Amino acid sequence: xxxxxxxxxxxxPFPAYxxxxxxxxxxxxxxxxxxxxxxxxxxxxxxxxxxxxxHADFQGDSYQLSKSAAERAECEAIAFCGVHxxxxxxxxxxxxxEKVAARGGRRVTVVLPDMAAGCSMADxxxxxxxxxxxxxxxxxxxxxxxxxxxxxxxxxxxKAFCGRHGGIVCTSSNARxxxxxxxxxxxxxxxxxxxxxxxxxxxxxxxxxxEMCVWNPHQPRLGGNAPAAVQRSRVILWQxxxxxxxxxxxxxxxxxxxxxxxxxxxxxxxxxxxxxxKADLAGSTSYIIKQVQAAPPGTTWAIGxxxxxxxxxxxxxxxxTIRFLSPVVCMCATMYRIDLAHLCWALEHLETGKPVNVIRxxxxxxxxxxxxxxxxxxxx
Ligand code: 13P
Ligand code: SF4
Numbered sequence: 001x002x003x004x005x006x007x008x009x010x011x012x013p014f015p016a017y018x019x020x021x022x023x024x025x026x027x028x029x030x031x032x033x034x035x036x037x038x039x040x041x042x043x044x045x046x047x048x049x050x051x052x053x054x055h056a057d058f059q060g061d062s063y064q065l066s067k068s069a070a071e072r073a074e075c076e077a078i079a080f081c082g083v084h085x086x087x088x089x090x091x092x093x094x095x096x097x098e099k100v101a102a103r104g105g106r107r108v109t110v111v112l113p114d115m116a117a118g119c120s121m122a123d124x125x126x127x128x129x130x131x132x133x134x135x136x137x138x139x140x141x142x143x144x145x146x147x148x149x150x151x152x153x154x155x156x157x158x159k160a161f162c163g164r165h166g167g168i169v170c171t172s173s174n175a176r177x178x179x180x181x182x183x184x185x186x187x188x189x190x191x192x193x194x195x196x197x198x199x200x201x202x203x204x205x206x207x208x209x210x211e212m213c214v215w216n217p218h219q220p221r222l223g224g225n226a227p228a229a230v231q232r233s234r235v236i237l238w239q240x241x242x243x244x245x246x247x248x249x250x251x252x253x254x255x256x257x258x259x260x261x262x263x264x265x266x267x268x269x270x271x272x273x274x275x276x277x278k279a280d281l282a283g284s285t286s287y288i289i290k291q292v293q294a295a296p297p298g299t300t301w302a303i304g305x306x307x308x309x310x311x312x313x314x315x316x317x318x319x320x321t322i323r324f325l326s327p328v329v330c331m332c333a334t335m336y337r338i339d340l341a342h343l344c345w346a347l348e349h350l351e352t353g354k355p356v357n358v359i360r361x362x363x364x365x366x367x368x369x370x371x372x373x374x375x376x377x378x379x380x
Contacts, residue, residue, distance in 0.1 A: 017341040022051060025340035029055050032347040040350070042343075043068060043090065045082035046233050046285040047306040047335040052081050054342060061286040062086065062152045063171040069110075070377065077109040077350050080290045080359070081338045083119045087112040087359040088156045092366045093373060102308045110359045111350055113342035117334045121154050121270075124240030125193035127157040129217040134165070137190065137236070140227040146236075147182035148190045150195055151175075151328055152376075153242075156361045156369045158192065163371035170376060172269050173284035175201040177379050188233065192214075193240030200269045200276045202235045245270035247330040250305040255279040256302040256325060265325065266291055267304035275304060285309055306333040 017025070033040060033055065044056030045067050053059055058068050069078060069090035078094060080087035087110050089247075094108040130148075137143055148167035150158045159169055166185070170178035179201055182189045191198035195214055204211060212235040215223030222230055223239070230236065248271045256263050265279040266288055276282045282290055286307055297319035304325035305308045314322040324330075349356045361369065 006310060014342070014345050017345045020341065020344070022340055025344045026051070027054070028344050029340065029347055031182065031350050036073075036077075036347075036351055038074060039360070040079065041068075041072050041077070041078040042079045042081060042346070043086075045086060045335065046289065046309045047166050047332050048338060049336060050312060051211055051340050052338055053312075055090055055343065056081060061171065061173055061284045063173045063284070064286060065090070065108070066093060066152065066171070066373065067377065070096075072108065074157075075108060076106070077111065079111050079343065079346055080348065081113065081343065083117045083122075083332075083334055084112060084115070084359070085119055085122045085153055085155060088361050089152060089373065091359050092156060092159075092369050095366070096370055097367075109350065109355050111346045111355050111357045112338075112359050113346040113357060114337040114339075115357050119334060119339040121151075121193055121240055121242045122153045122155060125154060125158060125217070125238055127155065130158055130161055130192060131216060133217060133342055134161075134239075136232065137220055140222065140230050141188065145186045146188045146190050147186045148192075149178060149182055149198075150192055150367070150372070151194045155214045156365050159372045160365045160368035163368035163373075167372055168375040168379070169372045170197075171284065172197060173286060174376065174379060175269070176204060178376060179205060180209075181375075181379050183234075188236065190236045192238030194242065195237040195239055196241055196245070196272055196276075197269050197271050198235060198237045198317065200271075203273065207234055211235065214238055232364075242270040244306055244330050244332045245304070246272065247328060248272075248275050248326050250274040250278050252304070252325050252327065253302070255327075256323065260300050260302065260321070260323065263300045263323075264295075265302045265303050265304070267325065268306075271304050279304065285302060289313065292320065294324070295320060306335065308335070 042056045044053045044059045059066050066089050078090050079324035091110040098292050140269045148162045148165050150167050152171045213225045213229045213233040214237050216239045266281045267279040269282045292313050300321040300323045
């Protein structure tokens with residue numbers, strides 16, 4: 001009996017799946033998809049490896065995936081091929097109280113194939129730190145005049161904090177529109193956890209650097225700022241970053257410009273301001289894909305974002321020259337944890353009604369997080 005013919009051994013621990021080759025795993029994943037049909041939706045972020053993306057019903061950036069989860073009323077289960085905060089967001093949006101009521105009380109089960117698929121940036125802001133910062137800020141400025149904005153790359157508890165305090169969630173594709181929304185309401189914004197997306201976006205709005213300060217949550221008082229620095233700031237930037245995008249450096253842009261005449265440098269706004277300033281274009285993963293898709297044959301690109309997406313673009317667009325911006329490998333190790341073995345393991349358990357790695361945000365957190373997420377989804 002080949003591995004493909006073998007019935008799933010659900011009693012076995014995950015390592016049993018490790019022994020299967022990719023073709024066997026792919027076949028078993030497709031078999032679950034066929035049997036579950038529309039009851040199952042597999043969502044995949046653009047940074048997922050090709051073998052995993054091949055099984056996704058829908059591929060997208062963080063914003064598109066949130067929208068997609070919010071719209072999935074009919075399915076019974078979502079397998080999220082991405083990272084933890086994305087699966088949490090899918091659970092919150094797919095299981096809004098009115099949606100659950102419309103389904104007669106049935107929840108959509110959301111699973112993350114590998115629970116170790118986290119996000120180091122999201123881990124840079126903890127709810128206790130944000131609450132302490134809010135209180136500390138209140139000693140020098142009026143927090144009624146501050147909108148907290150959390151990048152979607154954050155724990156559900158931070159989204160709930162924003163929900164409770166008149167704040168909002170943003171993604172890399174709507175950060176500008178979200179900041180416009182926030183500044184229409186209040187004089188200042190507390191932006192967490194990604195300082196780079198916050199700074200890059202605020203700069204496109206003409207906010208000068210001396211009206212921004214960086215809040216180091218490990219400093220005992222005012223994030224390491226003098227009271228006057230906080231008081232003159234319109235944007236208070238949490239000192240967090242993406243360790244993948246931090247690896248792109250301004251000198252990499254200089255090097256590709258010297259070596260590739262006519263190159264267009266296209267980067268993600270999680271890169272530092274120095275890199276974004278030297279680039280030709282900056283935007284979300286979907287924006288990056290659209291730029292390449294729309295470019296004429298013969299265009300030369302150097303792209304600064306996660307390796308798997310750049311490699312896929314390179315394969316899909318042989319009519320263009322596509323290079324990785326950095327000479328060193330910049331890949332998201334946690335996104336990469338989702339592989340065929342974990343996906344197969346998660347799906348086969350899901351199908352038998354004994355799901356593993358279920359992501360379930362508690363009701364109180366979800367109630368407030370959905371407020372902040374719905375504000376984002378309403379921003380045009
Ligand atoms: P987007 O796909 O929304 O651009 O986000 C990139 C990212 O880092 C996801 O973790
Ligand atoms: Fe987090 Fe960066 Fe990985 Fe995105 S690429 S999931 S921000 S560590």
